[in-house]
Amino acid sequence: MDMNFDHQLIDEGNKILSGKLTNNNYAHLRIFNDGLQLDLCVEPCAKFGKLLPSKPLGQIIKLGSIRDLKAKGLIVGEPYFRQGVEYKRFTISELGQSVFENYKNECSNG
Structure with a gap:
């Protein structure tokens, strides 16, 4: 089932964000909300630019999504x-947790 959510980001404290979240953004937020830590090598070496996820599902997240x-x-x-x-x-940030929880609640309400 393809659900198309076209939500504006909400005002969180003093930080007003604009833009829309894609289905992929929400899918990736779900993985981060479930405890994913994603390490990006930033030192020039053999692993430079590589993403190392703490969970196998994190492998679907690409650098552009980060x-x-x-x-x-x-x-x-x-x-x-x-x-x-x-x-x-x-x-995941506090804002990310809040946005994901709102999304989850909206999905369960209908």
Whole structure:
């Protein structure tokens, strides 16, 4: 079943976001909401630019999706080091959790 949600992002505190979320944005938010951590290698080495998900389902998320979600404030990135190599670890933000919960509630109501 193809559900087409055409929601504007909502005002959260002092941060007013514009733009629409796609079905893929919501699908990716669901994975992040379920605890996904996604590490992006930012240090020039053999893994430079690679995405390393904490869960197998995270493999469907591509770099362009990370860019879109981060630009909308739905995920946050923090520096993280693994075996001496620098990564940016992306997780869902408070705004992302709020937007996803609203989406989930709207879906269950009809």
